[in-house]
Amino acid sequence: MVAAACAVLLTTGMTAGTAQAGPPKPTPPGTVRSPIASGAAPAGKTGVFDSRREAGTQQALRQRGAARAAVAAPALKSFRAGLGVEGVVDLDPLTGTPRVVGRLDGFLTDPSAAAPAAIATGYLNRYPEVFGLSAADVSRLSLRRDYVDIAGTHHLSFVQSVGGVPLFGNGVQAHVTKDGRLIQINGSPVAGLPTSLPAVKLTPDAARRAALTNIAAPVRDAKAATAADAVSTTVFSGGDRAQRVVFQSPGGPRPAWQTITRGAKNELFLEVVDAQDGRTLYRHSLTEHEAADASGLAWDYYPGAPKGGTQKRRDFTEAGWLPAGSQTLDGNTAHVFLDVNVNLKVDPGEEVPSGAKGRFDYPFTDFTAQTGAAGFCSSTYPCSWNSAVAGSWRTNADQDGTQVFYYLGNFHDHLAAFPIGFTRAAGNFEKVDGDAIFAAADLGADDPRGFFVDNAFMSTPPDGESPLMGMFLFHARPDVWADDPFLAGNAGDEADIVYHEYTHGLSNRLVVDAQGNSTLDSEQSGAMGEAWSDWYAEDYLVDKGFVKDTAAAGDVRVGEYVSHGRDLIRTQPLDCPVGSTDAKCHGTDGAGPGGYTYGDYGRIIGFPEVHADGEIWGETLWDLRKALGTTLTESLVTRAMELSPASPSFLDMRNSILQADTVVNGGQAHKKIWQVFAQRGMGFFAATLDGDDNDPVEDFNTPPPAGTPTGSLTGTITDQDSGAPAAGVTVEFAGHTSGFAGDYVGVTGADGTYTISGILPGTYPKVRARGGVYEPQIRTISIASRTNVVNWVMRHDWAALSGGSAVTAFDGDPWPTCGPDLMLDMDQSTGVSWFTAFNPDGTLKPITTVVKLPAAVNINGIAINPTGTCGDDGSSSVGGYKVETSVDGTTWTDASAGTFHVADQNRMNSLPLAPASTAGVRYVRYTILSTQVAESGGTCPSFDFSGCFFVDTVELAVYGMPG
Ligand SMILES: [Ca+2]
Ligand SMILES: [Ca+2]
Numbered sequence: 001m002v003a004a005a006c007a008v009l010l011t012t013g014m015t016a017g018t019a020q021a022g023p024p025k026p027t028p029p030g031t032v033r034s035p036i037a038s039g040a041a042p043a044g045k046t047g048v049f050d051s052r053r054e055a056g057t058q059q060a061l062r063q064r065g066a067a068r069a070a071v072a073a074p075a076l077k078s079f080r081a082g083l084g085v086e087g088v089v090d091l092d093p094l095t096g097t098p099r100v101v102g103r104l105d106g107f108l109t110d111p112s113a114a115a116p117a118a119i120a121t122g123y124l125n126r127y128p129e130v131f132g133l134s135a136a137d138v139s140r141l142s143l144r145r146d147y148v149d150i151a152g153t154h155h156l157s158f159v160q161s162v163g164g165v166p167l168f169g170n171g172v173q174a175h176v177t178k179d180g181r182l183i184q185i186n187g188s189p190v191a192g193l194p195t196s197l198p199a200v201k202l203t204p205d206a207a208r209r210a211a212l213t214n215i216a217a218p219v220r221d222a223k224a225a226t227a228a229d230a231v232s233t234t235v236f237s238g239g240d241r242a243q244r245v246v247f248q249s250p251g252g253p254r255p256a257w258q259t260i261t262r263g264a265k266n267e268l269f270l271e272v273v274d275a276q277d278g279r280t281l282y283r284h285s286l287t288e289h290e291a292a293d294a295s296g297l298a299w300d301y302y303p304g305a306p307k308g309g310t311q312k313r314r315d316f317t318e319a320g321w322l323p324a325g326s327q328t329l330d331g332n333t334a335h336v337f338l339d340v341n342v343n344l345k346v347d348p349g350e351e352v353p354s355g356a357k358g359r360f361d362y363p364f365t366d367f368t369a370q371t372g373a374a375g376f377c378s379s380t381y382p383c384s385w386n387s388a389v390a391g392s393w394r395t396n397a398d399q400d401g402t403q404v405f406y407y408l409g410n411f412h413d414h415l416a417a418f419p420i421g422f423t424r425a426a427g428n429f430e431k432v433d434g435d436a437i438f439a440a441a442d443l444g445a446d447d448p449r450g451f452f453v454d455n456a457f458m459s460t461p462p463d464g465e466s467p468l469m470g471m472f473l474f475h476a477r478p479d480v481w482a483d484d485p486f487l488a489g490n491a492g493d494e495a496d497i498v499y500h501e502y503t504h505g506l507s508n509r510l511v512v513d514a515q516g517n518s519t520l521d522s523e524q525s526g527a528m529g530e531a532w533s534d535w536y537a538e539d540y541l542v543d544k545g546f547v548k549d550t551a552a553a554g555d556v557r558v559g560e561y562v563s564h565g566r567d568l569i570r571t572q573p574l575d576c577p578v579g580s581t582d583a584k585c586h587g588t589d590g591a592g593p594g595g596y597t598y599g600d601y602g603r604i605i606g607f608p609e610v611h612a613d614g615e616i617w618g619e620t621l622w623d624l625r626k627a628l629g630t631t632l633t634e635s636l637v638t639r640a641m642e643l644s645p646a647s648p649s650f651l652d653m654r655n656s657i658l659q660a661d662t663v664v665n666g667g668q669a670h671k672k673i674w675q676v677f678a679q680r681g682m683g684f685f686a687a688t689l690d691g692d693d694n695d696p697v698e699d700f701n702t703p704p705p706a707g708t709p710t711g712s713l714t715g716t717i718t719d720q721d722s723g724a725p726a727a728g729v730t731v732e733f734a735g736h737t738s739g740f741a742g743d744y745v746g747v748t749g750a751d752g753t754y755t756i757s758g759i760l761p762g763t764y765p766k767v768r769a770r771g772g773v774y775e776p777q778i779r780t781i782s783i784a785s786r787t788n789v790v791n792w793v794m795r796h797d798w799a800a801l802s803g804g805s806a807v808t809a810f811d812g813d814p815w816p817t818c819g820p821d822l823m824l825d826m827d828q829s830t831g832v833s834w835f836t837a838f839n840p841d842g843t844l845k846p847i848t849t850v851v852k853l854p855a856a857v858n859i860n861g862i863a864i865n866p867t868g869t870c871g872d873d874g875s876s877s878v879g880g881y882k883v884e885t886s887v888d889g890t891t892w893t894d895a896s897a898g899t900f901h902v903a904d905q906n907r908m909n910s911l912p913l914a915p916a917s918t919a920g921v922r923y924v925r926y927t928i929l930s931t932q933v934a935e936s937g938g939t940c941p942s943f944d945f946s947g948c949f950f951v952d953t954v955e956l957a958v959y960g961m962p963g
């Protein structure tokens with residue numbers, strides 16, 4: 001909740017709402033329509049016509065199929081039964097013969113040394129009543145193709161014919177394994193074909209003329225040359241062709257001409273024309289599909305990149321991302337528009353329109369010469385707008401929208417493919433499931449305030465609802481931020497930025513609770529979310545050769561383009577090994593040089609922050625990729641998300657990666673995985689209290705060898721003030737309680753004793769005791785291979801909510817998610833955050849909270865942790881304070897007053913108490929009088945000190961005995 005937000009880059013975004021507002025659907029483009037064809041062309045395949053698929057024909061065929069099924073021949077029934085419960089016998093209503101015969105749990109025949117074609121025809125001959133083919137029919141099949149795939153399977157295609165004239169469409173296909181087992185028969189063969197057909201009435205030229213009329217093409221005169229073969233192959237001057245075929249219509253086989261003619265716009269059409277009456281039986285364009293495909297220009301990495309920097313034509317329709325003829329970028333994978341007025345709705349003028357032939361052809365206009373050094377442009381990092389010229393971003397806006405659409409489709413396909421497998425079943429983003437990505441490019445570009453720069457985000461609701469992605473311009477207007485260090489470009493033009501945001505969708509759909517809601521809600525899981533996003537993006541770009549990861553360190557940089565080759569988005573590149581002395585792996589003042597380790601958590605930029613701390617996880621996964629290769633690592637990292645517990649810590653996810661290795665890889669990579677994590681400080685004895693621990697302890701050990709004798713831990717826990725045994729207190733080894741490697745957890749009984757056994761020997765940095773009304777304690781404990789005794793003395797916190805205390809009044813204005821209850825939760829990682837208000841003389845307006853204790857207490861101590869929290873820096877810590885007590889909530893007695901200093905941050909500070917203030921206390925009133933901004937070296941107002949906006953307290957505790 002730091003007020004100055006300029007440094008926050010590539011966030012997951014918490015923007016409310018999923019912006020379901022849809023634009024009007026595009027009007028289907030004009031298509032060539034036949035004045036003859038009686039059926040409307042099916043959607044999506046304009047120009048296709050098949051007389052067998054006309055509604056009336058289909059109705060008749062359905063009735064025929066139903067009638068046939070009702071009186072299935074006994075032979076067919078017994079055949080079907082013989083295939084078992086997973087047998088498939090699917091009859092084609094047009095032919096009454098099987099479109100598929102097979103079984104899902106095996107093969108149709110045993111292995112055989114016979115020729116594959118003989119295996120297939122032998123099977124057809126064995127079941128004439130199923131396939132409807134007599135021995136004579138089978139003998140007339142001609143083998144057109146025997147395709148052997150890379151697994152050795154034969155895919156056979158047999159053509160049926162009448163008098164040497166082939167049947168159009170129908171036939172027999174058979175698939176045979178390399179050891180001669182029949183897998184499946186399909187193809188809907190036509191049963192009982194006659195040996196001859198009525199004479200044709202149309203000449204080849206008449207058929208050609210009918211075909212041209214059918215496609216509304218001008219009928220040209222042409223000379224015909226007809227061969228003396230069985231199909232009367234005819235070639236016309238001008239290139240049109242015709243040959244005889246047999247066409248299986250619902251009424252039976254008919255003689256026909258198959259023609260290939262050229263339409264009005266030079267498209268080629270294949271048609272089948274009835275040879276007796278000139279009727280169109282079938283039509284399919286051979287080229288219009290190509291011409292009507294939606295396509296556009298896009299590069300693979302960023303403009304000017306050494307590899308993947310050049311715009312190329314991309315077929316959006318063939319890829320399945322956008323229907324042919326689309327006039328906007330609203331397809332199955334995404335709806336990209338330009339939300340220049342940042343209302344998260346598609347307003348008039350915000351769609352990216354297609355040009356001629358469904359093409360989104362928007363060549364990139366280079367602004368480098370216009371923008372120059374002010375925008376950090378160069379030939380290697382060209383600019384796409386000039387922030388000093390209003391509206392100059394419009395020139396490349398449609399180009400950028402098209403580019404974003406390409407990236408989203410491309411990454412959709414990459415993530416869906418093996419081995420990642422982010423498919424529809426896994427919860428990916430597709431319009432057919434109601435959740436295509438709603439992507440706003442040039443977000444806020446036209447907003448007069450000029451704030452919407454240097455960022456990108458993705459917010460991901462559960463499966464079935466569209467996520468919202470935002471891509472901003474980079475580089476602010478000079479009057480808004482003169483020193484903006486970023487390139488004057490478009491976020492949507494850089495692959496890793498778009499892929500980073502897309503991956504937020506992956507992680508938030510895979511790490512979920514049973515309802516499908518994301519559980520990436522802890523500090524460390526948020527950091528992993530950022531790291532995964534960096535990792536999947538760069539992993540892909542390196543795989544494809546667009547980013548070159550050499551043996552040297554520091555090649556792989558997120559935001560290479562918008563940062564014009566500097567470390568502006570992350571503190572250093574991903575490929576920075578631990579201990580690297582390469583200048584590119586410079587690290588930070590807080591974490592030191594070289595690759596980061598777990599102990600750098602919260603120190604990389606001086607305070608906990610998900611993008612910075614995520615670099616530890618990202619670099620670790622980059623090591624893992626180096627150790628295991630990209631394919632296995634993609635698999636394990638993805639499967640681990642699916643196995644993850646809720647709100648995971650880095651150690652939870654390490655465990656899930658190990659478990660994933662057990663599941664999909666037989667545990668073969670266990671040793672290497674441990675080595676990688678141990679080297680990054682996530683070794684066996686590493687400790688984190690949970691996913692919200694901002695101060696995890698690193699360890700560089702792999703697990704002790706199998707068979708190492710274990711030890712146990714036992715002891716007694718007593719109440720410091722009463723001396724009584726403390727029951728119900730949990731003792732747990734942080735980092736060893738997620739359920740994977742044996743939980744090290746024990747609970748005290750009524751006598752205050754606990755025992756944990758089976759502990760591998762070593763030093764565990766965070767062993768925590770907590771429970772009930774007792775203030776948690778954390779200790780480092782060494783375990784030897786024997787019984788180890790550790791006793792604890794714990795303190796009853798009478799202000800703890802869990803013991804029945806309550807905030808009964810306060811006069812400040814707390815941040816919505818950081819209210820005063822968080823002072824009383826005995827959690828040192830949470831606290832209250834108040835908005836500040838100042839008097840005219842600059843002093844803070846005091847903020848008061850009243851806490852009611854569950855019983856009257858003779859107090860012997862009050863302690864406060866005054867530190868900045870809820871995302872604020874140390875300047876938001878409390879300086880001056882006052883504490884009063886009361887037995888009735890009406891009359892107050894001064895108990896303590898003073899000032900907390902920087903040295904008092906991050907700990908509980910015991911307050912000196914006035915003797916008259918401690919007896920029979922039921923109420924405690926805490927007043928904040930000032931912040932630590934001045935002691936932190938700041939003055940307000942200043943965006944550099946969060947204490948100018950918020951003042952916080954982590955915890956307040958009250959000790960004593962019932963009074
Ligand atoms: Ca809008
Ligand atoms: Ca979905």
Ligand SMILES: [Ca+2]
Nearest residue numbers: 549550552575
């Ligand atoms: Ca490298």
Ligand SMILES: [Ca+2]
Nearest residue numbers: 822827830954
């Ligand atoms: Ca707290």
